[in-house]
Amino acid sequence: MKTVVRWVGMVMLGLMLVGQAAAEDGYDLWLRYRPLDGAAQARLHAQARAVVLAAPASPSLDAAVAELRRGVAGMAGREIAVSTRLVPGALVLATPGQAPAGLVLPWADLGREGWLLRRQTLQGRDVTVIAANSDIGLLYGSFAWLRAVQTGADLARLDQRSAPKVGLRLLNHWDNLDRHVERGYAGASLWDWWKLPDLLDPRYVDYARANASLGINGAVLNNVNAKADSLTAPFLAKAAALAGVFRPYGIKVYLSARFSAPVELGGLKTADPLDPAVRAWWKAKADEIYAVIPDFGGFLVKANSEGQPGPQDYGRNHADGANMLAEALGPHGGVVMWRAFVYAADASDRAKQGYVEFQPLDGKFAPNVIVQVKNGPIDFQPREPFHPLFGAMPHTPLALEVQITKEYLGFSTHLAYLGPLFAEVLQADTGHGGKVARVVDGSLHGQRLTAMAGVANIGTDRNWSGSQFDQANWYAFGRLAWDPDLGAADVARDWAAQTFTARPAARDAIVALMMGSREAVVDYMTPLGLHHLMGTGHHYGPAPWVDNLERADWNPVYFHRAGRDGIGFDRSPAGSNGVAQYAPSVARLWSDPRTTPPELLLWFHHLPWDYAMPSGRSLWGELVARYDRGVATVDDMRRRWDALKPEIDAARHAEVAAYLAVQAHEAQWWRDACIAYFQSMSGLPLPAGVRPPALDLAAYKARQFAFAPGR
């Protein structure tokens, strides 16, 4: 890591500009509300002369008004008043019960959280209506109107409406009670548990604003690898304090629950979910929680996975465990999100285990249980096929869990826009009659309890996410959880316009850079369906050679199976037959290497190095070419970003440039180390013209990384 690009100098230069405008540091996220140019300011002011309230007073309505005033003041440079009269150019916040005379709207289509924005004439005056059936809907609508302003929409012809397709849109914080964030690369946990509940960091409000602007309506505060302490009275008081801050923004608080808490906290001898004392303990605990957090969302549970306790410790199954908790929460309206991320120790194919344990339980879960399934069957790799449980449990609500934090995609230093990854799984056809998005939104099997969860990438770093561009992944998660059918590029376009610049050429250049970025990571880390090649424990950097870990399926060699004969994990019927977990139409395609997309080839097939790829190259040649393509893409991203310099404020431009330099260096490292290793397996010469790795394999193997974050 010799690449030393210093951006401090540039930032200092920025600070020296004696106008004293604070350097942009990313804290404001996509809610920057910087002044528009003169003409646009005038247009905005004409459309936002006052806020008119036609809705019942509430803290959420206050938040909506505050946000509108903040946004207009920032972008138009003028304060707007709250008026009781329907003045021309007003922003009218309306619910059906208090809607002004003459306002006729399709209220029923908006549901509880949806919103409508419409420029129209009302009582003879041209106004903009922000309408919803609830105060939260008005808040969402206000953020939507501000987004329209930020992205340059024609405010004089505004006519939009939207309602969320997914009910629970949740961040999962893997935050420990000591403020360490598991797999966190953005500093410490936002939650200052020690100072809570007495001292409330103003940042909690900004967190809530950012989430509300996307429609995120829940936060699981603590790590799925949970401590029982989070369920004790002192910590419930702390969670309640956060819930109080979040409530006006429509965000409910959830907690990860440790399954053995009745033993650890209650002094019981067992946590057996069928034991009456255990059930009583959880009921009492739920009552205690709801006494301090009346709108508590529910529990997220990681059970019998990676050492966590669970019902199998007592000979029970996942449904037994989940249903016990559901029984306790049900009377209060709470839900249980029970994670399907499990892999039993005797697995011949780790990719099969989630399905093996959960699919037979379809229909066995209580109505307020959601089984939370990761996007793919392994663990948040740069690319995985969709999880075979999607579509395979028609009688069970299934939540999609994606990882916003980039445990396996370069931490916070690599620019990898995850919109395409999220959209890829959502748009994947399950073969069970619809795509994954239809499972997630419940329409495929008529589920009313629906959820999408994202493992948060947020911490105390000033820019929230560890890098400027990682903010886009938080954003994309929120937007896609609201509407899983949005296009990743459209979401990127909104984000770039709100976050960097709405000037179309620059905005689109940023979008183009973003849209290629995740595929670049796939290419330089794990092309062609390879997976799980990363360093042990910290998951940083390449280590395809690792073969000595305690469990077979923790070793990269278990997953890539490279040898003199070829490479890849045979999950075809001739191999583990993992492919059979998919619907027949999908299984048929992926059983045959010739009909398997190249992107998933080595996920499902073990193939000889000279296997002929559609490109005309051998598999070996294709593998090398993809690694090279990944490196080249990052180099190209750097050039594109450099060209954007005149369009971006100096501080953030310099910061991103410095990060891209690191990424370019590390992409080369991944490429070199993997090629060196796979060449040692294939025994083949590099294709003509290909640059050999910079170092020999031993040098890559020797690298150690102490004190990596997020462990």
Add this chain to the structure above:
Amino acid sequence: MKTVVRWVGMVMLGLMLVGQAAAEDGYDLWLRYRPLDGAAQARLHAQARAVVLAAPASPSLDAAVAELRRGVAGMAGREIAVSTRLVPGALVLATPGQAPAGLVLPWADLGREGWLLRRQTLQGRDVTVIAANSDIGLLYGSFAWLRAVQTGADLARLDQRSAPKVGLRLLNHWDNLDRHVERGYAGASLWDWWKLPDLLDPRYVDYARANASLGINGAVLNNVNAKADSLTAPFLAKAAALAGVFRPYGIKVYLSARFSAPVELGGLKTADPLDPAVRAWWKAKADEIYAVIPDFGGFLVKANSEGQPGPQDYGRNHADGANMLAEALGPHGGVVMWRAFVYAADASDRAKQGYVEFQPLDGKFAPNVIVQVKNGPIDFQPREPFHPLFGAMPHTPLALEVQITKEYLGFSTHLAYLGPLFAEVLQADTGHGGKVARVVDGSLHGQRLTAMAGVANIGTDRNWSGSQFDQANWYAFGRLAWDPDLGAADVARDWAAQTFTARPAARDAIVALMMGSREAVVDYMTPLGLHHLMGTGHHYGPAPWVDNLERADWNPVYFHRAGRDGIGFDRSPAGSNGVAQYAPSVARLWSDPRTTPPELLLWFHHLPWDYAMPSGRSLWGELVARYDRGVATVDDMRRRWDALKPEIDAARHAEVAAYLAVQAHEAQWWRDACIAYFQSMSGLPLPAGVRPPALDLAAYKARQFAFAPGR
């Protein structure tokens, strides 16, 4: 901790003010440079029409100019140019070599780092001269001039000069390489080791600016409980990157060195300081360090203390260990700071151990070794007598180590201005011919190598120090390290003027509040010379009852020795005779309870509960009265702060008010728990009119505090 004072609401209100001025969050520290009122702005502008450079170009000079321009722009609202002509109203930055004709100054008195500010006529023009013998001196002088502006000095009559009395003014960061800060209550470590050296947080520059504004000229980057990793090439590269940022600000980088590093990193079988291979290893390591950090400051070492390895592991003494490192660093100009914080396991009186181990080694240390001595003989208690080593090692440079972070004074939630604590030890008469300050500045025994070290209270919290008022402790440390004879109230006055308001009445009200705050903590935690009564491990809250720890001298009961017969640790000649480690004149006073100041009474004496205090009360009555006084003072601090509301920005006022509410609650808790416990020892009734503790003793004993920060 039921006291719930919410300041988020107020902050939100602040944010709703659509003027969009960002709420004050404390990030700017005492370098806020907010606009002066109109008349003061005009006066400032008249005195700062341009910056004229009469000094060699250098990065430090650039930093000085940038700071002046930033400050004037902020306070006067106008940009100032850098001019080559001596215009009227210029700020002339001058060194002797390039001083304008006619400038006659006492250059020699300024030394290498000192500065002079003088309004004078030069070549017929009225200008302000900022003069120094070095670029760093000019930077310090520029900060001093800005301070003069901020504090309302008469710029038209300015005539100040100052040179530091102490050579090395160092922050000791107890920061681990995983970003956890031992005894840190302000978030994570500023040093993002993982992203270093490639990515440099702009905050590093602001850290350097803040330190330079006080004259702090060195930073030990890592915890004294050191990992050997900090000395490996990758971490040296990271330290070098920080050194590069800090260099223009006159700040050298130091590292805590793990004594056993030759074994852990070098593969040697021993770390014996007399072993030639060990000595060679350290020499080579020093050479390696200086190759990447040419101005590396040196090593700080905690050896044979609390489990850390050291020379005694090999039958050698502290001088043997320190001198080996000194030999390695010496050729490069580096120093060794060898900590005297040791307490051997067989101690009958822990307070005596530092002296016992170190005093006999006086004169045995190499010339570039400084023995670093904590302010008192135990461990940063709210009050301790000065350490008996001060004055007792005339042939050895001694550094004073104080703790800026409030491990034992309420973490970052309690308002306790430490200026009086620092000044108290500095002004203490050693009885060896001068006060502690004269040991620290070297004048008592003619030492040229001088140092003062402060254990930093800085972290990633937006306000740097965990609370607004804890910034004052960083500030006071820096100012007193520069000039140990400054008064704590004078320092507080400057800080309050720079940080909150220069309006005299409000400023003085803040100073008054600050000046009583440390004594309040002493009163409600450990009055009358009591010490070490806090909770185990985390050091949070009262736990005078603890008697079951592995080592006797880790137990509060060891220190207070309360029983039916009385209370206090007898260190008089009739007891441990710890008092004999002091100079005879001091020992004589403190041997007799009647001549021992009440503040130190129970430090040196075990006295019956009915011992008659000078106040006329019994000892028991006095103890209770002091606890009550502490609580009352905090209540009074709250009232004083509330009254300041019109004078302080809403966000910071609300934040401090919320913290004070916590402090009031916890002061009461300390008072109640300690009185309940000591009453169980004394068996005496509470004096008439005294309110009994809110709960019974068992309730206080039962309290547990998981996940306390800083462990």
